[in-house]
Amino acid sequence: MRVLLRNPKRELEIAGPVSVGVLLRRLDINRESVLVIKGDTLVTSDALLDDSDTVEIRPVISGGCV
Amino acid sequence: MCKQPSVMDVRRHNAGFCAEHFLKLCRDQVAKAIDEHHMIEHGERVLVAVSGGKDSLALWDVLIELGYDVEGFYIGLGIGEYSDESGRYAQAFADERGLTLHVADLRADHGFDVPTAAHVTNRVPCSACGMSKRHLFDAAALDGGYDVVATGHNLDDEAAVLFGNVLRWNADYLGRQRPVLDARPGFPRKVKPLIRLYERETAAYCVLRGIEYIVEECPVAAGNKHIGYKEALNAIEVQSPGTKHDFYFGFLRNGVDRFPSDLEESGDELLRCVRCGAPTTAEVCAFCRLTERAHGVAPVQLGQKRKAHR
Numbered sequence: 206m207r208v209l210l211r212n213p214k215r216e217l218e219i220a221g222p223v224s225v226g227v228l229l230r231r232l233d234i235n236r237e238s239v240l241v242i243k244g245d246t247l248v249t250s251d252a253l254l255d256d257s258d259t260v261e262i263r264p265v266i267s268g269g270c271v
Numbered sequence: 272m273c274k275q276p277s278v279m280d281v282r283r284h285n286a287g288f289c290a291e292h293f294l295k296l297c298r299d300q301v302a303k304a305i306d307e308h309h310m311i312e313h314g315e316r317v318l319v320a321v322s323g324g325k326d327s328l329a330l331w332d333v334l335i336e337l338g339y340d341v342e343g344f345y346i347g348l349g350i351g352e353y354s355d356e357s358g359r360y361a362q363a364f365a366d367e368r369g370l371t372l373h374v375a376d377l378r379a380d381h382g383f384d385v386p387t388a389a390h391v392t393n394r395v396p397c398s399a400c401g402m403s404k405r406h407l408f409d410a411a412a413l414d415g416g417y418d419v420v421a422t423g424h425n426l427d428d429e430a431a432v433l434f435g436n437v438l439r440w441n442a443d444y445l446g447r448q449r450p451v452l453d454a455r456p457g458f459p460r461k462v463k464p465l466i467r468l469y470e471r472e473t474a475a476y477c478v479l480r481g482i483e484y485i486v487e488e489c490p491v492a493a494g495n496k497h498i499g500y501k502e503a504l505n506a507i508e509v510q511s512p513g514t515k516h517d518f519y520f521g522f523l524r525n526g527v528d529r530f531p532s533d534l535e536e537s538g539d540e541l542l543r544c545v546r547c548g549a550p551t552t553a554e555v556c557a558f559c560r561l562t563e564r565a566h567g568v569a570p571v572q573l574g575q576k577r578k579a580h581r
Binding site for chain 2: 236239240264
């Protein structure tokens with residue numbers, strides 16, 4: 206599957222099937238810090254991803270001034 | 272029991288939500304925050320501080336959905352392409368919904384931008400950025416006759432600020448970290464209706480509502496302390512869901528009233544800035560002092576090394 210990452214923008218190819226939770230652990234990404242979007246839909250950590258999927262791992266932490 | 276597929280897990284509620292029920296959860300949490308802290312009355316005019324990011328656009332959308340009278344205010348900060356793109360998202364959001372967005376620009380209106388301000392003050396960009404935004408939002412709200420300024424601070428923002436202030440026991444800042452700052456002469460009322468939502472939830476709200484926002488991190492904020500505090504708290508949250516919520520709301524319940532609540536209580540007398548009339552503890556307010564220091568200074572490019580400027 207294609208995995209799109211941000212900050213910086215980059216793309217990985219990961220073999221499926223794999224669950225969202227396992228994918229995040231494999232990439233050492235804290236699930237509290239991201240959303241995972243398959244196509245145009247949010248998916249939860251137990252969702253299964255296949256080789257044909259394209260997923261975006263979108264960071265949600267912003268550091269705006271307060 | 273809802274039969275729709277779950278699209279969002281909210282671990283501190285130990286529940287997964289379908290799109291429809293998650294959006295309802297977000298609106299309900301904002302309504303609860305507004306109600307519990309007496310933030311906004313229906314019929315009042317609200318000015319939302321809009322950045323083009325997920326929080327401010329989600330906030331504007333939810334407030335409209337809840338029936339409030341809301342307009343937006345965006346400030347171009349001159350942070351290169353990041354600011355240009357942020358402004359486009361803010362304007363597109365307003366245009367697509369027929370909403371009113373007021374726009375100001377630091378460089379065009381005041382002769383400097385955030386990178387140049389950081390250069391002349393020899394301080395981190397976030398310092399001049401935050402001060403300028405607070406000054407201009409206050410002025411815009413008072414000049415425009417708005418009853419209240421609403422900002423997109425979410426629960427992660429508040430928990431991270433609290434964490435930083437507790438680490439250093441900044442009593443003045445702790446006393447002022449409240450969901451509502453009441454209006455005072457020269458200051459509008461300021462409210463934070465997103466305090467019951469994690470930023471992962473405001474981002475999910477935007478995705479599910481089809482709200483496009485700037486995802487990229489502010490290039491000058493990258494690596495700042497605030498983000499480090501958020502990462503530290505998320506490292507705890509993933510092991511113990513609900514910790515950020517309990518940390519912040521426990522402070523509101525048990526801690527905040529133990530600290531002085533505003534400048535008056537801390538003993539500083541407020542004067543009027545001789546340049547702009549804004550409240551200040553000095554003859555000239557911090558924003559006008561910055562404007563004067565930056566006057567005529569050539570724009571500083573992003574990434575240019577900062578050095579002392581006298």
